[in-house]
Amino acid sequence: MPHLGKLEAAVMDVLWSTNAPLTVREVLERMPPQRNLAYTTVMTVLGNLLRKGLLEREPVGRAFSYRPTVTRQGAAAASLREILDASEDPRLVLLHFAETATDEESSVLREALARRATTS
Known part of the structure; x- marks a missing residue:
């Protein structure tokens, strides 16, 4: 996952906050x-x-509409990776992360690791 600058992150936030593709004007x-x-x-x-592979676009009349190719959660996971x-x-x-994780985060991680162990 390529690093996002502040403006790129703000634009991605707009796109992630909707379930529909958006044109430049709508963003x-x-x-x-x-x-x-x-x-x-x-x-x-x-x-x-788009060049970083985070968006796809499709023609809409004389413009293009854009939609994310990755979810917000997928992007965060890719950043951690x-x-x-x-x-x-x-x-x-x-x-270090495990030591700073909340009880809820630790529980989620344990559950995910347990599921992974049973499917492997």
Whole structure:
């Protein structure tokens, strides 16, 4: 998963928050007003995200609509995988995370690992 800049993350947030593909204009209209972005800026960001493989697009009249190719959760998991892969000792990263995980997070991890063990 490629790293996202702040504006890319904001655009992905807009796309993840809807269940329908959006045009450049629709993304721009849903961006926080304090951003005060130009249409061409949003178009460029969408193009960058498309090239990174995070979006797909389809023609809609004379424009394109964009939709994510990965869920928000999938993107977060891919970011964690990237961190682990880049770490000198991924075990230490996982151990530190386990020590800081909430009881609920620990429970979810235990359940997922148990399911994985039974399907392997």
